[in-house]
Amino acid sequence: MDPFGTPAPFMAHALELLGDKGLLSVTATDLATLCGRNSKPVERRYRAETLYLEYSHEIALRIILGKIVREANARGFKAKPLFSFYRDHYVKFFVLVEKEKQKQELGFVSHCFKCGNRVEGKKAKCYCGHTFKHAGPLWVGETSDLDIVEAMAQKTENEKTKKFLETIANEQFFPPYFFDVHKTVKRTGTPVKPMADYLGKLKEKGFKAERTHYAPTAFKTNASFKDVLSVF
Ligand SMILES: [Zn+2]
Structure with missing residues (x-):
């Protein structure tokens, strides 16, 4: 899948065409949206919240991977990321899907915009007293094999x-x-x-x-x- 912009609307169809041990390759060029200040389109496309951060490109990659995993799980597949990377203005993924009923866990990143602290998980308050903002749900496991x-x-x-x-x-x-x-x-x-x-x-x-x-x-x-x- 190498569409203009977001691959989100095509994921379901691509997965339905795949059999056991199918290999899904996805390119996403909507990084400007995924790493931008406006989180509304990201919520709509990926059902996840993003944050405008120094590590936004990793958050973007993990949000898309999270979407792939959820779509795969919904169709009776377990998804295993083989190779994922960010380069220039796009992110690219190779994901192996195997027929296996499993709900794979996604996670969150909590970020403090006052002091810059960041932690894995959906935490309420930073040690500095400020309230954390959250990015996710996203894939928190290995992004490549x-x-x-x-x-x-x-x-x-x-x-x-x-x-x-x-x-x-x-x-x-x-x-x-x-x-x-x-x-x-x-x-x-x-x-x-x-x-x-x-x-x-x-x-x-x-x-x-x-x-x-x-x-x-x-x-x-x-x-x-x-x-x-x-x-x-
Ligand atoms: Zn803080």
Whole structure:
């Protein structure tokens, strides 16, 4: 499926054409809407709420994946994302569907627009006292299959593609959001340092931290917002 704009109206039909172990490929070019300030069209198309954030592209990708999973589950399929990515002005997905009655769990991201804190789940109040806003329901699991992405990275002879794939492989198994260095520096009032410094310090403290393919100036970590700020 590679329609102009949103793939949302075509998902049901595409899934009905698929059998057991069918492979669904979806491209979505409606990122301007999905990452925009107006959440009404997103609610209508994807039955999910979005937020205008530094990690909006990941939220957009996960909202569409969430929609694919829900549509698949409604037709007696279990959906397994094999490869998903954001690039230029679009997001692309390859999803394996298998005949299996299952309701796969979706989740939420809570974001505090006062202090910048973000957590997985639908939480009420931030530790700073401000009320959280929510994005979702969205897919919070892995967006790509590690074995497949690593195999693709090994096969390609193009160095740029290899790096892109390796970054995607490394960023699986993290919370469904990331941290932008420039945005964080603004919050802490500290000078910008090389990305490796931040990643190194987080790892020293026992956290996982990796670059993300969503933005060259951003990273993913399992450290809390407070711990990220302390490293900055
Ligand atoms: Zn807060």
